Amino acid sequence: MKLFRTSIRARLTLLVCALCGLLIFLAVVSALILTVVDGITEEIDNKWLAATQTIDELGDSLEEFRVAEGYRALAHSADMRLRAEALAAGHRHAILAHLSHYAALMRNDGDTDIVPLRNALTRYFAAHDAWISADVDGEIDAPAGMNGALQARYQDAEALSDRLIEANRVTSHARAASVDRLVDNAIGVLVITVVAAILLAIWLVARVHIDIAFPLGTITRSLSRLAAGDRNVRMPALDRNDEIGEMANAFDVFRANAQALEAAHCALTAAETHAQRLARHDPLTGLPNRRVLAAELQKAVDHVAHAPQAYLVLVIDLDRFKPVNDLQGHAAGDFVLCEIARRLEDVVRKGDTIARLGGDEFAIVAQADPLAYADAAMQLANRLLAAIRKPVFIADSQLYVEVGASIGIAALPNDGRDPETLLRAADIAMYRAKREGKGTSRFFEESMDRELREQALLEIDLRRALFDGQIHPHYQPLVDMQSGALYGFEILARWHHPVRGDVAPDVFVPIAENLGLISELTAAMLRRACRDASAWPDTAIRLSLNISPTQLNDRCLPAQLLPILAEERFAPSRLELEITETALAGDIKIAKTILTDFQRAGIKVSLDDFGTGYSSLYHLRELKFDKVKIDKSFVLSMQRDNESEKIVDAILSLAHSLGMPAVAEGIETREALHRLRAKGCEYGQGYHFGKAMSARDVATLLCEA
Ligand code: C2E
Ligand code: CA
Ligand code: CA
Numbered sequence: 005m006k007l008f009r010t011s012i013r014a015r016l017t018l019l020v021c022a023l024c025g026l027l028i029f030l031a032v033v034s035a036l037i038l039t040v041v042d043g044i045t046e047e048i049d050n051k052w053l054a055a056t057q058t059i060d061e062l063g064d065s066l067e068e069f070r071v072a073e074g075y076r077a078l079a080h081s082a083d084m085r086l087r088a089e090a091l092a093a094g095h096r097h098a099i100l101a102h103l104s105h106y107a108a109l110m111r112n113d114g115d116t117d118i119v120p121l122r123n124a125l126t127r128y129f130a131a132h133d134a135w136i137s138a139d140v141d142g143e144i145d146a147p148a149g150m151n152g153a154l155q156a157r158y159q160d161a162e163a164l165s166d167r168l169i170e171a172n173r174v175t176s177h178a179r180a181a182s183v184d185r186l187v188d189n190a191i192g193v194l195v196i197t198v199v200a201a202i203l204l205a206i207w208l209v210a211r212v213h214i215d216i217a218f219p220l221g222t223i224t225r226s227l228s229r230l231a232a233g234d235r236n237v238r239m240p241a242l243d244r245n246d247e248i249g250e251m252a253n254a255f256d257v258f259r260a261n262a263q264a265l266e267a268a269h270c271a272l273t274a275a276e277t278h279a280q281r282l283a284r285h286d287p288l289t290g291l292p293n294r295r296v297l298a299a300e301l302q303k304a305v306d307h308v309a310h311a312p313q314a315y316l317v318l319v320i321d322l323d324r325f326k327p328v329n330d331l332q333g334h335a336a337g338d339f340v341l342c343e344i345a346r347r348l349e350d351v352v353r354k355g356d357t358i359a360r361l362g363g364d365e366f367a368i369v370a371q372a373d374p375l376a377y378a379d380a381a382m383q384l385a386n387r388l389l390a391a392i393r394k395p396v397f398i399a400d401s402q403l404y405v406e407v408g409a410s411i412g413i414a415a416l417p418n419d420g421r422d423p424e425t426l427l428r429a430a431d432i433a434m435y436r437a438k439r440e441g442k443g444t445s446r447f448f449e450e451s452m453d454r455e456l457r458e459q460a461l462l463e464i465d466l467r468r469a470l471f472d473g474q475i476h477p478h479y480q481p482l483v484d485m486q487s488g489a490l491y492g493f494e495i496l497a498r499w500h501h502p503v504r505g506d507v508a509p510d511v512f513v514p515i516a517e518n519l520g521l522i523s524e525l526t527a528a529m530l531r532r533a534c535r536d537a538s539a540w541p542d543t544a545i546r547l548s549l550n551i552s553p554t555q556l557n558d559r560c561l562p563a564q565l566l567p568i569l570a571e572e573r574f575a576p577s578r579l580e581l582e583i584t585e586t587a588l589a590g591d592i593k594i595a596k597t598i599l600t601d602f603q604r605a606g607i608k609v610s611l612d613d614f615g616t617g618y619s620s621l622y623h624l625r626e627l628k629f630d631k632v633k634i635d636k637s638f639v640l641s642m643q644r645d646n647e648s649e650k651i652v653d654a655i656l657s658l659a660h661s662l663g664m665p666a667v668a669e670g671i672e673t674r675e676a677l678h679r680l681r682a683k684g685c686e687y688g689q690g691y692h693f694g695k696a697m698s699a700r701d702v703a704t705l706l707c708e709a
Contacts, residue, residue: 052176492546534572553587585617636670
């Protein structure tokens with residue numbers, strides 16, 4: 005039963021089978037009825053009507069036999085008698101023939117009894133024969149004889165034959181009536197069957213409509229709405245658990261899939277839009293990115309090719325942004341970048357393009373009057389610098405930071421005719437602005453490009469020089485001012501380039517710092533100096549090594565340098581490190597850790613170039629320097645400049661009050677030596693004592709001493 009509840013196919017199959025069964029039943033019943041009716045009709049025809057006709061003919065023959073009997077009775081000649089008897093005999097023969105025919109017809113019908121008729125006829129014919137025999141010569145009163153007993157016998161036979169006819173008629177009527185009834189019943193059954201078949205067919209059609217057509221229509225409508233984009237269309241409750249129910253359920257799955265597909269499509273479109281935006285915009289500030297800038301620049305280039313137009317390309321790099329990021333955190337850094345981006349947007353004109361190139365670098369493409377673009381550029385740069393310089397108050401904190409910017413400017417078409425060249429030109433100009441003091445702007449000049457290329461070549465040469473050992477230490481004497489005795493040397497790096505000649509450390513040391521090669525340079529100088537010193541006669545002579553500011557942020561510095569001393573068997577107590585004041589602008593904690601490590605190993609630490617940077621008393625005390633080196637600029641100008649002398653006095657008194665000896669750099673004259681000695685300066689260094697010299701010259705000097 006469950007199958008018929010869950011399967012339309014099973015139900016329809018059952019209904020069609022029932023309909024077919026009814027039709028087959030109809031056909032079989034009709035065939036049977038026709039066969040029976042045909043049999044009975046044939047029987048009535050062949051048996052009962054034939055029997056009735058036979059008996060009828062028998063009756064006729066009997067009457068004619070009686071008439072012949074009458075002729076016999078009335079015959080008055082022997083000849084007539086004979087003829088009448090012959091006639092009677094013929095009729096008797098016919099009667100007997102009919103009788104036996106009738107008996108043959110009724111042979112199988114036990115109900116019909118012809119025995120009384122046969123007996124009556126036998127008695128009648130016997131009486132007739134007796135009457136004839138009695139009247140051989142016509143002597144008797146024949147007619148009287150004919151009417152008497154003979155008449156009675158005749159009437160018996162005639163009555164029996166009539167009764168037989170009547171019986172036959174009744175029987176054939178009964179048979180015909182039974183056929184009628186049968187046909188009536190059959191028609192009834194057929195009508196019922198046909199009605200049942202029609203009802204079944206109607207039911208079948210109704211079920212097809214209710215079970216299939218109607219729900220299919222509902223599902224089709226829902227599907228059409230779904231296809232038209234109505235993703236919230238609901239399938240009306242069909243409450244079915246057959247194929248249609250499965251289809252309705254499948255629709256829900258389909259709709260859910262369509263919804264999911266649409267959601268996925270929407271997400272994809274959103275992601276694509278987002279990706280397109282990301283591809284064109286800087287995610288932090290929302291400004292266009294480098295790609296967009298390059299495209300805009302290309303448009304400008306194309307425009308300039310066809311019209312007397314000019315464009316300005318400005319590259320803006322923020323100054324002092326790195327400390328904001330490092331000290332205030334990246335969130336503050338991001339905030340500052342966004343704020344600066346807004347300010348830049350406020351400054352530029354509508355139609356100009358402003359983009360973030362990355363990090364703290366921005367760029368602007370602005371249209372300009374070809375006859376006055378230089379003035380326009382300077383005005384724009386100044387407005388930008390003023391906007392950037394204003395303090396940025398960091399949201400949700402009491403802090404404000406001040407950043408500046410260096411701006412490089414290139415002009416289209418003067419400085420280049422393609423986006424790449426123009427951006428590079430503006431970039432070069434920006435670097436020049438940065439190098440020349442920051443917070444300012446520079447127009448691109450051809451010479452800048454040459455210098456930059458030169459710088460790049462120098463960088464390549466420096467790398468090679470460092471690894472080929474082209475850079476070697478020279479040594480400048482350090483003297484005890486009171487006794488005049490040589491107590492040590494400052495290691496000063498020297499680079500003699502085969503083509504360039506001598507390259508100054510002021511030139512190559514900053515490059516080595518920028519290239520990240522400064523620790524290699526320092527280590528190489530120390531190792532070479534230790535080896536050189538091992539050949540010198542004076543085993544107590546001290547060496548002073550310059551440490552670059554960037555190295556004081558590198559925790560690995562002690563681990564790099566101390567093993568060299570051990571490997572080269574140079575006593576740490578003979579080494580001094582010179583740290584410039586600018587080194588203290590970085591992370592003071594790391595610097596302190598590094599310096600403490602060295603001091604624990606027995607190495608002394610001097611504060612180099614004192615007075616030129618911004619080290620505070622706090623730094624001096626906190627980092628526990630062993631010595632202070634007064635920058636040579638004060639010493640050199642001391643003789644001419646009263647202010648410088650006051651600074652030298654102040655440094656000396658400060659150092660002495662903190663218990664630190666001082667070293668005066670840049671002593672070129674005897675007079676400077678005397679004045680500094682008089683002021684109580686402990687140590688001195690300068691051309692007066694000697695310039696930086698080679699290791700061999702040091703050996704000669706020490707041997708002579
Ligand atoms: P600094 O550490 O201040 O070195 C002293 C500089 O003053 C040296 O210049 C020296 O030649 C010069 N000088 C010495 N006495 C006098 C004098 O009486 N008059 C004048 N006018 N100058 C004098 P140099 O060798 O050109 O070195 C320049 C700077 O390069 C150094 O300044 C130092 O900061 C840096 N430097 C040199 N070698 C190295 C090194 O190996 N490592 C590091 N990190 N820096 C080095
Ligand atoms: Ca130095
Ligand atoms: Ca110095």
